[in-house]
Amino acid sequence: MSERKPLIAVPADTRLLGHHWFHAAGEKYLRAVAEAAGGLPLVVPAMAEAVEIDALLERVDGLLFPGSPSNVEPALYGGPPSVEGTLHDPARDALSLPLIRAALDRGVPLFAICRGLQEVNVALGGTLHQRVQEIPGMQDHRENPDLPVEAQYGIAHEVTLVPDGLLDALIGRPRIAVNSLHWQGVDRLAPGLRAEARADDGLVEAFTLPDAPGFNLAVQWHPEWMVHDNPDSVTLFEAFGEACRQRSRGD
């Protein structure tokens, strides 16, 4: 009998379409979960009042926190209010932050990407820069919205992996090239998190919570984009998928 695919939850963004709210997750994340991690993706609505976290974590084998154009609400990390016009998603914040804390506590495998990384840092007590590109000495980590989408998600800069960390063990090279599509970034890293990669301007580009009982990794770049074309991205999704399979088997 073939092995059951691990069930991997992907928390949704909320979007107002016409008069109604929709709960949606980007297809590139769901495809990477299905095709590179080997999981069965399950989009979870951003309805904190309806999603019972304990019941969800009993049923799923892993969680992928995806990127999003929206920003984490700064009040959640004691930051100044966002500039007018900033896109927020309070419903996603309300589900994701407690879900991240519970998943890490229980050892449910977790992979977080871009906004997902920012959520993990905030969920554990860290803070964010709201506009990295305006900080003297920092690079511009944003995409150019005037370029075709393939160029926006193309390689933008390199990051240096922290020796002897999880990423270093998975990738086995000191530097890798990544894409970059974000305004925000880690300011103060939350207690317990260990930086796993940094950009040349010092920005934390990946981290893990080493004392958590299960696989967990957060990256600021987008390994889900054309995942099969980048061996490093495949490596990350396969490692996450294997951790989810082990949980599904009860190893």
Ligand SMILES: N[C@@H](CCC(=O)NCCCC(=O)O)C(=O)O
């Ligand atoms: N809004 C935050 C997070 C950036 C992010 O997650 N971008 C993803 C864009 C859409 C996608 O590819 O899913 C920031 O600007 O830092």
